[in-house]
Amino acid sequence: MVKETSAIAPVSFTGGAVKELLKLRDQQEIGEDFGLRIGVDGGGCSGLNYVLGFDQKKDGDSEFFIDGIRVFMNQAHGMYLAGMQIDFQSGLNARGFIFNNPNAESTCGCGTSFSA
Numbered sequence: 077m078v079k080e081t082s083a084i085a086p087v088s089f090t091g092g093a094v095k096e097l098l099k100l101r102d103q104q105e106i107g108e109d110f111g112l113r114i115g116v117d118g119g120g121c122s123g124l125n126y127v128l129g130f131d132q133k134k135d136g137d138s139e140f141f142i143d144g145i146r147v148f149m150n151q152a153h154g155m156y157l158a159g160m161q162i163d164f165q166s167g168l169n170a171r172g173f174i175f176n177n178p179n180a181e182s183t184c185g186c187g188t189s190f191s192a
Contacts, residue, residue, distance in 0.1 A: 085141075086140075086157055086158045087114055087147070087149075087157055087158075087159075088160075088162070089143050089145070090162070090163040090164070092163060093162045093163050093173065094143045094144070095164070096164040096173075109132055110130045110146075111130070111131070111146035111147055112130055112131075112145055112146065113127060113128070113130070113148045114127065114157065115127040115149055115153040116156050124156065134148070134150070136150050137151070138154070155179075157177065157179070160175060160176060160177040160178070162176075163176060
């Protein structure tokens with residue numbers, strides 16, 4: 077099987093996000109044929125929801141290796157996510173992944189949905 081990878085990743089992770097993603101991958105005993113899926117899905121209060129979870133590669137996916145994490149993204153989602161940085165916060169007021177997306181025209185209060 078041929079692995080196709082793209083040299084330039086459209087998204088980046090902060091150190092906190094990498095640490096949390098690696099911890100989740102190890103805790104869930106994710107197999108080598110899985111990677112982190114990053115994408116968008118219709119819905120949410122602002123129009124599009126972020127997708128972030130471990131999944132297998134599908135037709136139409138691009139594959140990237142970002143900070144040691146295998147990442148899959150549907151090629152059509154790149155226009156919505158290019159330049160996005162994913163962070164992880166574990167403070168008293170908020171805990172979870174934060175999507176800093178320069179393409180978002182507006183976001184909802186919970187930060188998981190946006191319009192472009």
